[in-house]
Amino acid sequence: METLVRVAWQIVQLSGYVLLSPIFWVLVLIIGYQYARMGRIKTYLFGVRDSSVLRVTLISILLGIAGGLLGSVLMVLFGVTLPQEGIYYILILAVVLMLVHPRFLCFAYAGGLLSIISLTLGVPRFNVPHLMALVAILHLIESILIWCSGHLDALPIYTRNTRDQEVGGFNLQKFWPVPLIVLTITTGITPQEGLAMPEWWPLLNPGEIDPVNSIFTLVPAVVGLGYGELALTVSPRQRSERSAQILALYSFFLLSLAVAASYYPVLSWAAALFAPLGHEFVVYRSQREEMEGAPRYLRTLKGVMLLDVIRPSPAYAAGLRGGDVIFALGDRPIRSRLDLVQALYSVPDPFRVGYWRTHVLNREEVSEKQCWTTLYRSEVESLGLILVPGYGGEKYLEFQTAGHFSRWIARWKARWQR
Numbered sequence: 001m002e003t004l005v006r007v008a009w010q011i012v013q014l015s016g017y018v019l020l021s022p023i024f025w026v027l028v029l030i031i032g033y034q035y036a037r038m039g040r041i042k043t044y045l046f047g048v049r050d051s052s053v054l055r056v057t058l059i060s061i062l063l064g065i066a067g068g069l070l071g072s073v074l075m076v077l078f079g080v081t082l083p084q085e086g087i088y089y090i091l092i093l094a095v096v097l098m099l100v101h102p103r104f105l106c107f108a109y110a111g112g113l114l115s116i117i118s119l120t121l122g123v124p125r126f127n128v129p130h131l132m133a134l135v136a137i138l139h140l141i142e143s144i145l146i147w148c149s150g151h152l153d154a155l156p157i158y159t160r161n162t163r164d165q166e167v168g169g170f171n172l173q174k175f176w177p178v179p180l181i182v183l184t185i186t187t188g189i190t191p192q193e194g195l196a197m198p199e200w201w202p203l204l205n206p207g208e209i210d211p212v213n214s215i216f217t218l219v220p221a222v223v224g225l226g227y228g229e230l231a232l233t234v235s236p237r238q239r240s241e242r243s244a245q246i247l248a249l250y251s252f253f254l255l256s257l258a259v260a261a262s263y264y265p266v267l268s269w270a271a272a273l274f275a276p277l278g279h280e281f282v283v284y285r286s287q288r289e290e291m292e293g294a295p296r297y298l299r300t301l302k303g304v305m306l307l308d309v310i311r312p313s314p315a316y317a318a319g320l321r322g323g324d325v326i327f328a329l330g331d332r333p334i335r336s337r338l339d340l341v342q343a344l345y346s347v348p349d350p351f352r353v354g355y356w357r358t359h360v361l362n363r364e365e366v367s368e369k370q371c372w373t374t375l376y377r378s379e380v381e382s383l384g385l386i387l388v389p390g391y392g393g394e395k396y397l398e399f400q401t402a403g404h405f406s407r408w409i410a411r412w413k414a415r416w417q418r
Contacts, residue, residue, distance in 0.1 A: 079202020150240030168297030313384020
């Protein structure tokens with residue numbers, strides 16, 4: 001136990017050094033830029049300014065640090081040992097795959113393909129079970145981060161599903177800078193400088209490595225984790241929870257395969273194939289649910305449904321939220337956007353707002369409650385209401401975006417056919 005406490009303290013210390021690294025803050029700037037870009041899209045779509053970039057970036061940094069500490073402890077506990085250049089191989093391959101399609105910028109695809117190449121050709125030489133364990137632990141940390149914050153500050157959007165319906169929904173995008181501490185074998189240092197681990201360690205079979213006579217050291221690294229989903233049939237919170245659960249199951253299964261493969265090498269092929277194919281199934285399942293399922297944010301005869309409510313705004317302060325259906329302003333019934341606009345020009349300030357709120361669980365309507373609140377318009381021009389699509393003039397987004405390489409191939413084919 002004393003050894004584990006000492007190792008945990010070293011992980012905390014090295015994580016502190018990572019926070020002083022220029023690479024970490026370059027990654028933070030990139031993440032901040034991505035959040036700023038989402039804010040500009042929100043302004044383009046709805047004409048509202050998003051001032052949450054600094055707050056969202058700060059939350060991502062704090063959660064990324066916490067996730068990095070947990071991931072580092074798990075990697076040391078399992079004894080995941082990789083040469084330093086191995087991580088660079090994965091990063092380079094992930095960037096190349098991103099040129100084919102943006103969602104291939106993932107350790108599951110790069111790590112799986114690299115493992116298959118290593119098993120087939122013998123170069124580059126990798127301990128495949130350890131590489132797959134790294135991929136599994138990173139995705140496990142990602143699932144926890146998604147559960148905690150995947151739904152926060154979701155971007156409201158208008159799009160079309162596979163049935164060409166105009167639907168409202170949310171684009172969930174999150175990024176986390178993760179300071180990671182990895183194990184590596186180092187030569188040229190004295191045994192006193194290495195890590196003296198307990199006899200039961202490691203949980204992964206070290207393979208050709210002799211854990212008794214080898215010198216293990218902790219090396220700091222920086223990785224970026226990202227999450228992207230659409231929520232068209234459920235709320236952002238429900239979508240992120242389901243994504244986190246499925247990704248956690250994927251991670252546990254891949255980690256189990258990695259541990260088994262470290263003792264039975266023939267299973268290395270199973271782990272290497274499951275990493276990309278299992279991840280692809282997770283992505284396909286989620287996309288199919290959202291694009292082919294029954295949309296949640298559509299026009300209704302009960303009143304005017306809200307897609308989202310800007311924060312801060314008078315409507316948000318009054319308690320209105322996305323998914324609510326306004327059926328009355330003051331004593332005037334609301335059945336359309338025109339009714340809403342006309343009522344807003346005639347009702348005194350403050351005024352009463354009647355709305356339906358539906359609580360949904362597992363895609364089934366649990367209850368629908370009639371609520372009333374008082375809205376203070378004050379001097380602001382916008383109440384902060386974003387309505388579902390279908391009233392005309394909406395700007396729609398297309399999410400089936402190919403990578404740079406795929407678009408280059410498409411342009412080349414078009415020119416060749418001419």
